Amino acid sequence: MAVEIVSADITTLDVDAVVNAANERLRGGGGVDGAIHRAAGPELLEACKQYTHCPTGEVRVTPGFRLPARHVIHAVGPVWRGGNDREDELLASAYRNALAAAESLSAESIAFPAISTGIYGFPRERAATIAVAEVLKWLDGGRRPRRILLVAFDRETEATYRRLLSDDPFV
Numbered sequence: 001m002a003v004e005i006v007s008a009d010i011t012t013l014d015v016d017a018v019v020n021a022a023n024e025r026l027r028g029g030g031g032v033d034g035a036i037h038r039a040a041g042p043e044l045l046e047a048c049k050q051y052t053h054c055p056t057g058e059v060r061v062t063p064g065f066r067l068p069a070r071h072v073i074h075a076v077g078p079v080w081r082g083g084n085d086r087e088d089e090l091l092a093s094a095y096r097n098a099l100a101a102a103e104s105l106s107a108e109s110i111a112f113p114a115i116s117t118g119i120y121g122f123p124r125e126r127a128a129t130i131a132v133a134e135v136l137k138w139l140d141g142g143r144r145p146r147r148i149l150l151v152a153f154d155r156e157t158e159a160t161y162r163r164l165l166s167d168d169p170f171v
Contacts, residue, residue, distance in 0.1 A: 114152065
């Protein structure tokens with residue numbers, strides 16, 4: 001069981017499931033969402049059209065198509081509204097639901113971007129603290145997936161993850 005912190009393009013990772021920081025419409029967008037849609041090919045958008053909506057904090061699953069990942073777990077994180085609109089709870093739910101979806105797929109490995117920290121404006125430190133807490137609780141329960149990658153797109157996010165995980169035996 002391990003948490004790995006990697007600085008990489010999430011679309012290039014050979015894992016069982018990659019998490020897409022999706023919007024509620026699941027129709028692609030900017031940032032990670034746009035990159036995953038471009039790398040997976042137009043089949044991903046077609047697969048997403050089976051869903052009309054995905055509420056914040058929930059997930060939907062599609063194949064990975066042209067990605068090295070076998071599955072894409074579309075997780076909708078919250079837009080930051082100052083911290084008084086259940087943002088922490090909804091972000092934690094997005095991580096838990098993505099892990100549960102990966103487990104239902106019998107995935108051994110999953111890669112997460114820093115959900116909601118881009119255009120949705122969630123403070124990086126606060127989001128990383130929630131992500132790390134949810135991942136460690138999951139691993140502490142002995143559940144699958146057992147290999148969890150926290151993917152940092154920049155050095156600041158990578159440093160935040162490393163600092164938060166520096167004293168943890170699962171790293």
